[in-house]
């Protein structure tokens with residue numbers, strides 16, 4: 001018996017087997033879910049190869065969250081494989097590392113900031129709205145943040161995009177709650193994924209975690225994050241929405 005037995009789940013944002021989305025897809029399958037995954041553009045071929053490394057090969061959908069045609073076609077694309085969705089994982093972010101990250105806060109140009117906010121925050125709303133006709137009472141949306149209540153070294157405009165994501169999640173919780181749809185985020189500690197490696201100076205954050213997280217932190221292990229995502233997708237949190245669950249070894253609770 002798995003906590004996701006019989007659930008149909010879309011995980012958006014899987015590129016490599018290091019992706020948090022991949023770990024979530026794997027654990028969801030291990031817990032009994034029928035999983036679809038998505039990615040966009042040139043990396044789609046990589047995602048199709050990576051999909052074969054899951055316990056059960058997952059169908060791969062093409063979804064650029066900034067493409068209105070992709071969003072409009074998502075319901076039909078999902079229905080080719082399953083007749084609805086019980087869960088959606090938003091594991092998507094992008095900010096130009098050359099102009100927005102690694103200490104470039106005071107220089108970041110608006111066009112790039114706008115792209116970062118659209119891909120990393122507004123897209124949670126876009127994905128939720130596109131999937132809404134597929135979801136019913138008891139469904140769950142889960143996104144991923146990096147604690148946006150404080151300023152971090154290197155994270156710069158991605159931190160601002162994450163602050164927007166965190167409040168987008170609360171407004172989705174407000175507007176989808178009456179349909180019985182929950183929306184929550186997992187705030188993960190630093191993990192060595194493609195997105196993280198693209199951030200100049202991200203290793204400084206990783207080294208802070210190794211000394212301050214009371215439970216310790218393994219930045220190569222996305223499994224604890226995947227487990228929290230799947231717990232929030234499951235029926236174990238029926239009255240929880242608009243929440244941010246920290247999976248960071250306890251770092252966020254320490255003052256120093």
Ligand code: NAP
Pocket residue numbers: 012013014015016018019020021039040041043044063064065066090091092093094119144145146187188189190191192193194195196
């Ligand atoms: P990742 O493997 O690079 O995943 C990010 C995904 O977003 C990639 O699959 C990427 O596709 C996709 N993406 C970018 N632009 C997109 C668009 N326009 N439409 C659709 N998909 C798009 O990195 P990750 O670390 O697992 O990131 C997953 C989530 O976790 C992100 O929200 C990230 O901010 C969050 N998070 C990460 C950490 C960490 O330390 N790694 C910590 C806390 C939270 P391409 O690869 O093809 O560009």
